[in-house]
Amino acid sequence: MEEVGFAVVGVRNFADSYLHNLEELEAEGKMKLTAVVVKDQVKNAEKVRELRHKGIAIYSSYESLLKDAKNSVDIIGLPVSIPTHAEMAIEGMKAGYDILMEKPPAPTVQQLDAIMKTEKETGRFTSVGFQFIHSNTIRKIKQFILEGKLGEIKEIAAKGFWPRFKSYYDRNDWAGKSIEMGKLVLDGPMHNAFAHYLNNMIFLAGNDMQSSAALKRVRAELYRAHSYIESDDNSCLEAETTTGTKIYFYVTHVPEKLRHPYMEIVGTEGKIEWHMEEEKTKIELNNGQVIEMDNEGLNPHQEVFRIAADKKLGLIEELYCTPENTRSFTVAINGAYDSAKKIKAIPQDLVEEFTNDEGEYQTVLKEIDDLIDQAFAERKLISDLEQVDWAVKTEWINVENYTAFNPFK
Structure with a gap:
């Protein structure tokens, strides 16, 4: 079984829980944290050093991750601000990645419909983190x-x-x-x-x-x-x-x-x-x-990652939360x-x-x-x-x- 490569955008606030959960789940052999986006690498210098010491790639922007991480990243985790959910999910899918997006999915129904339209056009998926x-x-x-x-x-x-x-x-x-x-x-x-x-x-x-x-x-x-x-x-x-x-x-x-x-x-x-x-x-x-x-x-916070990984690995047909x-x-x-x-x-x-x-x-x-x-x-x-x-x-x-x-x- 191949490991699913996860990237996380951010290291602070709720992004920190993404990093912690993925670190604990790596022992199960299905997934691995392979990349993290850290915009302010000076303010987060200690965390950057820790992640690099573990062999995790650090990107200074979402755009550089989308461009350069295809060999190591399958699913991008987006524990980001509410107004950016839809835009970043759509950009990620169009760039060839699957998405794990934090709740709430999007402020408006038309943004959510745009995400679903992009799923169909790209063949990618977005899983929503309603744990x-x-x-x-x-x-x-x-x-x-x-x-x-x-x-x-x-x-x-x-x-x-x-x-x-x-x-x-x-x-x-x-x-x-x-x-x-x-x-x-x-x-x-x-x-x-x-x-x-x-x-x-x-x-x-x-x-x-x-x-x-x-x-x-x-x-x-x-x-x-x-x-x-x-x-x-x-x-x-x-x-x-x-x-x-x-x-x-x-x-x-x-x-x-x-x-x-x-x-x-x-x-x-x-x-x-x-x-x-x-x-x-x-x-x-x-x-x-x-x-x-x-x-x-069962820790439902971690199950969010397992289900996304299982979907990517073809072990299940349907995501739980979409x-x-x-x-x-x-x-x-x-x-x-x-x-x-x-x-x-x-x-x-x-x-x-x-x-x-x-x-x-x-x-x-x-x-x-x-x-x-x-x-x-x-x-x-x-x-x-x-x-x-x-x-x-x-x-x-x-x-x-x-x-x-x-x-x-």
Whole structure:
């Protein structure tokens, strides 16, 4: 078996996790890190020396990698900024490489469609790094649903409470931005930090192991509590698939207390509860049967690389996560912005900004935890809770034939 050569663009932030995962996976004999793009080799001099000592080629630009790395690189990993995903993936495929692209795949559905068009034209593939689509629990849950054991899926709901400090928004030029250098970013919680959990729900509602559900309509509310960012940091969404399943999503970066994502899947024959932390899953069927499972020790972050390598080696026919089966996720995000029309600033007298005990500058929206819990329990958006006078009602957007998102029109 030949080893698949991987290149990674970047060495900092999430790119560092790519390098770490590939280093650990090399012992399995399927893949090898062979090249890295490091633009600022002075600032990253120590890392450059370490990589060169291991025999890894260093390139100063993406363009030079594309031109000169064909003898050693098969798949290029792109843990890069959100607004560059589509352009860099397309350039890479046209240059003759397969692509492993970090989530979210692209800010707009038309960019995602351009990636799929390039796949067909070049015969190359793009795998998307939504790691939970590669996890045992999500795939087992989907198989359980496809076997009809949960009956007809009526609704899927998820919520998550992750504080994001000023250091998070200061880590790069596009964090917390809706637009950066004239390009859409849409760096809100639904499109970035919590993107996995929206994508999970849409995937689980799909009609086979390769497909996500097609969406009929979307309604969403986008709010901002942080005083120094422009994107949303507190968001909720409801959607309906073309087969009638309802999807509900509630996420915040300004909670009073950190809580990891939790998902409920409700069918006519029972309910599934999934916890992101340790991927604990509990299935309770109407006949009294209770099934519990976890991820069986599989690291889904590393499975992303294994599946891309297996596809390249011809060991599997289908990638797990692709531009095609993440298209509905992108449609949901674009439809959410169309529905909300604008990001609503929350009155600052309801917001606390302070330096916490860890020395991080933190923003908290008072009582948001209880509001999200109530909205989740009642399957309502925040504006549907009568006591929330800062919330704004929004309109349903039909997305059945959605082909373009343009907030500048």
